[in-house]
Amino acid sequence: MVAHLHGDQLPTWIEAATSTxxxxxxxxxxQHLERDLxxxxxxxxxxxxxGVVEGHVNRIKTLKRQMFCRAGFALLxxxxxxxx
Numbered sequence: 380m381v382a383h384l385h386g387d388q389l390p391t392w393i394e395a396a397t398s399t400x401x402x403x404x405x406x407x408x409x410q411h412l413e414r415d416l417x418x419x420x421x422x423x424x425x426x427x428x429x430g431v432v433e434g435h436v437n438r439i440k441t442l443k444r445q446m447f448c449r450a451g452f453a454l455l456x457x458x459x460x461x462x463x
Contacts, residue, residue: 386423389416438462 380388389412396402396409412419422428442458 380423384424384426386420389420389423 380386380392393409393412393416396405399406439459442462443455446455446458
């Protein structure tokens with residue numbers, strides 16, 4: 380469903396997962412997916428994602444953690460702009 384963008388199958392999967400009694404963690408996960416079903420279905424159906432943006436955010440946060448209490452904002456800005 381995730382790899383082939385079959386979000387239309389999500390309600391059926393949620394129904395099957397919530398009816399299981401021997402996997403309470405899976406049942407709770409499926410119940411939480413129902414809270415925002417439209418967004419989850421869109422994420423599993425549409426070809427667009429925010430992977431590139433999340434990668435940049437992760438890179439910037441890593442640089443920020445490396446420089447914690449070591450330098451000011453000016454050096455952090457230079458590293459963010461010049462880092463590959």
